[in-house]
Amino acid sequence: MAKRNVFYSFHFDKDVFRVQQIRNMGVLVGDDPVSPNTWEEIKRTEQGVEDWINENLKRKTCLVVLVGEDTANRKWVKYEIKRACELGIPVVGVRIHNVKCVNTGYGKKGPDPFAGLDLKWTDGTTYSPTVYNPDPDGAYKDINENLASWIETAILEVK
Numbered sequence: 001m002a003k004r005n006v007f008y009s010f011h012f013d014k015d016v017f018r019v020q021q022i023r024n025m026g027v028l029v030g031d032d033p034v035s036p037n038t039w040e041e042i043k044r045t046e047q048g049v050e051d052w053i054n055e056n057l058k059r060k061t062c063l064v065v066l067v068g069e070d071t072a073n074r075k076w077v078k079y080e081i082k083r084a085c086e087l088g089i090p091v092v093g094v095r096i097h098n099v100k101c102v103n104t105g106y107g108k109k110g111p112d113p114f115a116g117l118d119l120k121w122t123d124g125t126t127y128s129p130t131v132y133n134p135d136p137d138g139a140y141k142d143i144n145e146n147l148a149s150w151i152e153t154a155i156l157e158v159k
Helices: 012-023 036-042 046-057 075-086 139-158
Strands: 006-009 062-067 091-095
Touching: 006 012, 006 075, 012 062, 012 139, 046 075, 062 075, 062 139, 075 091, 091 139
Parallel strands: 006 062, 062 091
Antiparallel strands: none
16 A cells, blocks of 8 residues: 555644654654744744645645544644645544553543534535544554555545
8 A cells, every 4th residue: 555645633732642653653654743943933823824734735645633632622623624625635533532642641532523514525515524433442553553544445435
């Protein structure tokens, strides 16, 4: 299976350590992290954040929403999901609360980030991305073994 070029969407403050574990699995080519100095410049304005998201989504084959406790409530996560649909980029959700964080342990299951969003493709058809729930007794292993196929499934669903 070829490596896919994906954009990871997540709540930084709560889930960055869990996300780094997933990004380091080496299964996929992901969005390159932004250096702290660059991010400080980007986030000075909402337009700066939108421009960064828009530019980085253009080259992606899938948006992977890594769902933690508060992910569904994040403004920029919602924007990334809606924008991916507008661009025709497949979207998939993966719950990560059962991936252990070295600082906080395990998280709490958060709400579905796609619930309540009116997601449509450019042709007007409704879109409802899948949210995968990895095995709570081996979430890291389950994600490592299945993330690539979950992404492929999302891509095939939109073709």
